Amino acid sequence: MVTKPKKIVYHPACLLFPKLGEEELQQLADDIKANGLRNKVVLFEGKVLDGRNRLAACKLAGVEPTFKKWQGNGSPAEWVISENLIRRHLSASQRAVIAHDLLPLLEREAKARQRLSRGRGKKGAKSQADPSQVGKAAAVAARIARTNATYVEAVKSISAQAPELISRVRSGELTVPDAQRLQRQQEEVAKAKRASRKRKAYAVCEGDVDSVVCGDCFDLIPTLDDLSVNLTLTSPPYAQQRNGHYKGISEAKYPEWTVRWMRLLRDKLTDDGSVLIVIRPHIKDGGIADYVLRTRLALREDGWKECEELIWLKPDAPPLGSTRRPRRTWESVLWFSKTGKPYTNLTAFGKSSNRLGFAGSLRYGVGNGSPISNGQRVDLKNGIARCPDVFVAPVGTNDKGIQHPAVFPVSLAEQLIQVFSRQGDLVLDNFCGSGTTGAAAKKLCRDFRGFETSKRYVKVALRRLAETNGQGVKV
């Protein structure tokens, strides 16, 4: 019987495979508790070669693990791989990461064999030569891990530039082609940042880092620095509303889809940051489509605070829609934050008032006289009033000649940016379209990042940012 080592040390080959998730580990622990440990933990040269998860599950189950020595010939790393590939359902991409991790181990084993064979003379050396070492290292590792060498080469190149992407491939979250695409996009972002700093074509204020990147925001949000975004102001594609122009999301999938991109954003948003989503559901079969309602609830369930529902009032909205209903003249601006205490500057553009300090009226049983009927009281002051929750922005003020079917007015973006961010903050629009948010952000001396899938709209957005050059006003 092999006794338990005094200290558990893992052989590097044992660490090649991802750990089991919490749920799977618990299942294994339950099984061990019910049926005992059926596969002993395997030791090689005093180290655990195979059985890391079994050890963890034994601990969870309160069962004493049993051990045996590895009795195989040849490469222990190769043996671990083949054992685990049989047990686990790993994708070709995950196996490519394992093959990549295997490369230094194979090299070490090859050197050890060479040393051994030198001690035995030339003849011995020949007999010890391992056929699995023939050919390029990546091809050998790929064959052992049953994946393809191109993927292994790709993992090698990604891990040199963006090792965090490899962790996501290892866990099964990304495939190798996904990681390659993300790496390319990260390079694009870095390039855009450098170009923007150099060119100053889109620069209005000092410290400018603005750029519009062409790509899917699901890929690009993760490239942002953590806690770097102060405000996200965006108007996502509505459910199946503009199918002729860009891809809509089905009503059924809309809540889950929104939760996913908002989740990506969470770590990127500052603790006092806000996310403003401009949206209004369409009328369907005589009733309001319920996907926005479901989306709001899904976001709240996912941990977001919905601070308020703000209104964008369009006094000049065209008389579209059913003639049996009032003209639709507003859209919602849904306001979410992480902490419930987001930054606001409520007097950033408010109107003058001679009734600041107003505490209430008799109508509500507050105060000693109605300030409404008595005129100004001595304790009321002049100043700028808090802005209301209705933001008036006529659609007729949209910049002319913008080739995009769903722009919102710059004046709406300007008002919201002033209230919900400070100068020098980073404003993001991850469904940037023609870059309206960016144009307003630059004008107000904020940094801007926009993500947009359509090359055509990216061009429009970049042109608008460039046109804002020189118009930045510190307010």
Ligand SMILES: C[S@@+](CC[C@H](N)C(=O)[O-])C[C@H]1O[C@@H](n2cnc3c(N)ncnc32)[C@H](O)[C@@H]1O
């Ligand atoms: C409602 S429009 C935004 C219009 C923008 N507010 C403006 O004023 O121009 C939504 C935009 O999101 C883009 N889009 C759709 N899915 C996307 C995604 N996954 N990542 C980035 N952009 C996306 C569409 O191409 C479209 O231009």
